[in-house]
Amino acid sequence: MTRSIIIVLDSVGIGEMPDAGNYGDVGSHTLRNIARHVGGLELPNLARLGLGNIEEIPGIPPQAQPMGNYGKMAEVSLGKDTTSGHWEIAGVILKRALPTFPQGFPPEFIQRYERAIGRGVIGNEVASGTEIIQRLGEEHMRTGKPIVYTSADSVFQVAAHENVVPLPELMRYCQLAREMLTAELQVGRVIARPFSGQAGQFYRTSNRHDFALQPPGKTLLDCIVDRGLAVNAVGKIHDIYAGRGITDFIATKNNMEGVDKTLDYMATTGSGLIMTNLVDFDMVYGHRNDAPGYAGALQDFDRRLPELLARLRSDDLLIITADHGCDPTLPGTDHTREYVPLLVYGQTIKSGLNLGLRSTFADLGATVAEFLGTEPLAVGTSFWPKIRKN
Missing domain, CATH: 3.40.720.10 (Alkaline Phosphatase, subunit A)
Structure with a gap:
């Protein structure tokens, strides 16, 4: 015992x-x-x-x-x-060290990722998760494009409003990213970052999920x-x-x-x-x-x-x-x-x-x-x- x-x-x-x-x-x-x-x-x-x-x-x-x-x-x-x-x-x-991307992810990878999920993305920068949804949340809701961002950590994060991209779809986007991020792009975690709320009052929900190595x-x-x-x-x-x-x-x-x-x-x-x-x-x-x-x-x-x-x-x-x-x-x-x-x-x-x-x-x-x-x-x-x- x-x-x-x-x-x-x-x-x-x-x-x-x-x-x-x-x-x-x-x-x-x-x-x-x-x-x-x-x-x-x-x-x-x-x-x-x-x-x-x-x-x-x-x-x-x-x-x-x-x-x-x-x-x-x-x-x-x-x-x-x-x-x-x-x-x-x-x-x-x-x-x-697991790779980090202080300048965002390579454009050629982002293009391949957009083709894989069937829609464009916005962001692709180093950002605070709470700040970037306030800044790009309205554009995301208007266009349906998920927000991609990273940090000083080895992560590829995908944020989407739960009323725009249903949770199962967001999880699919992240699973695709996990499978695509290989070799020198193999980050430690791909993170689904669902959020909710209205413009100026967006907030991250508790439905986060990590796709780890x-x-x-x-x-x-x-x-x-x-x-x-x-x-x-x-x-x-x-x-x-x-x-x-x-x-x-x-x-x-x-x-x-x-x-x-x-x-x-x-x-x-x-x-x-x-x-x-x-x-x-x-x-x-x-x-x-x-x-x-x-x-x-x-x-x-x-x-x-x-x-x-x-x-x-x-x-x-x-x-x-x-x-x-x-x-x-x-x-x-x-x-x-x-x-x-x-x-x-x-x-x-x-x-x-x-x-x-x-x-x-x-x-x-x-x-x-x-x-x-x-x-x-x-x-x-x-x-x-x-x-x-x-």
Whole structure:
């Protein structure tokens, strides 16, 4: 009946990595810079687990005896996107960065895509999803042309009003894009971005769907399922891993629903893994340079953390981490190349240990693999021997 719960606080980075300059991210520190911007963060429950022991963060004092074990992890994969971060957590390291398109997608590809879907498209630029539907939404509704756009992430996004392009048709457009984006155009995700509303008041609906690449190697999730254990996915985890190695999943509309669904799985899952992505930090606040909103979302999660701790069984292993940074205080709206925090708690493991700087996110996956008794991952060094009680 052994279980691990991994909660990924999407984009909650904890300081620039040594190669941050290669990505234009010098000075990035999502947590510290937000704390300075708002005059200090109040995260007492994360502090008790040891968050303030990892780095100096205004408002989060280090604990003399943290409840959890703490450290931070470096990303080996090239890039700073959601896909590579999550894949590395699960033991797959990308040696080549997934492609991005700061000038939009090649015109010849867009022409082929238009022929494939049977209509023209508008956009084909780097843009904020909420901004571009306000700017091009009326033209889309008048012409019926879907809005194509990308970001600093490796994505091809297609936005369409649900009254203009029915959802099944939008999903077909995205599936076609997924099949067509190969070789040097092979982005990490194709994302359907349906929206609704009227001119000046367009809003994205909850019917988003990601068409992800298959991970190019065996993941932690695959290993757990191979052992006959459950893997329950909350939020966009199912999409990130293209549904592979997952026995049950549920999409969520926001962070708080993500916490609710995690608690539901904790009440029913016998053994295996519950893996949750809380995307609001990144999608709603980081990419919109909203530091006060980001701070509020962190505090909202912190207030829910005691519920998660109370639902833990005595032999559960809880790990809280992130997949990259998205410092909202820096110019631009891109992800940032940062270390990610590592907080590890369980009622029957050691506590208060400094796990140090882990050389790869895959150390997390290697630890969970050893904890659950699966085959070892191809990469990563388990810290399970360090935290287990003899």
